[in-house]
Amino acid sequence: MPKVEKASSKIQNLLLAALPKSVFDTIEPSLKLVDLKLDEVLWEMDEQRKHIYFPTSAMICLLYETEDGESIEVGMTGRLGMVGIVTFIGDARMAKRAVVMNPGQAYVMKAKDVEKFFEEIPDFQGICMLYTQTLLAQISQNVICNRLHSIEQQLCRLLLIINDNLQTTTIHMTHGRISNILGVRRESVSAAAAQLQDEGLIKYTRGKIELLDRKGLLVAACECYEVVKDQYERILGKYISQHDS
16 A cells, blocks of 8 residues: 655644645645734634634633633643634534634634535545544543642643643743633742742743753643643544654
């Protein structure tokens, strides 16, 4: 059986890079590389989804907000995934809004093109549906994490996820921003960061976190990070492993 040529790993987004080259060549004219700004709102829950996003160097957070204005992260993604799955699975209200948590770039595709390719190209449909499974696993695990695990463990999980997606050990993020993502008080985040710094796992200066010991962060994190990572690799690993270098 002939080997299927994959799209170039230079694409950066692992889902797009995992597509057969012939498929990527077909959809490429419908992709536009755009700059995403910090705190840019990509969509609100009650809005019609006009685009789907494949981040390359940006990270996007899916937030749920209560009636009194408190927010909590229900999912996030960067180069490992996509944002806007309701474009092809229907009106699933898993988050109140999608917000850019780390500025950078993403490929954008119009909803009408997503729907067309989803119907006509099995490989495109397949990669979208497989990623949806991993996102649902992430959202489910976040519920457990937010309920059962300490702020220190949740912060370790967050830093590891950002490290995976941005491939950098220097993360620009304030305690206030982290508190909004985790749905906890800013003071709790500051205490957790101080604890991790005392243990030599991170170095924190105003608005910047340096990861000093990734292995130590893995030990300090709860099992939620590994559970979600294992699910992602189990479902999508054979498609993306050769591109994640």
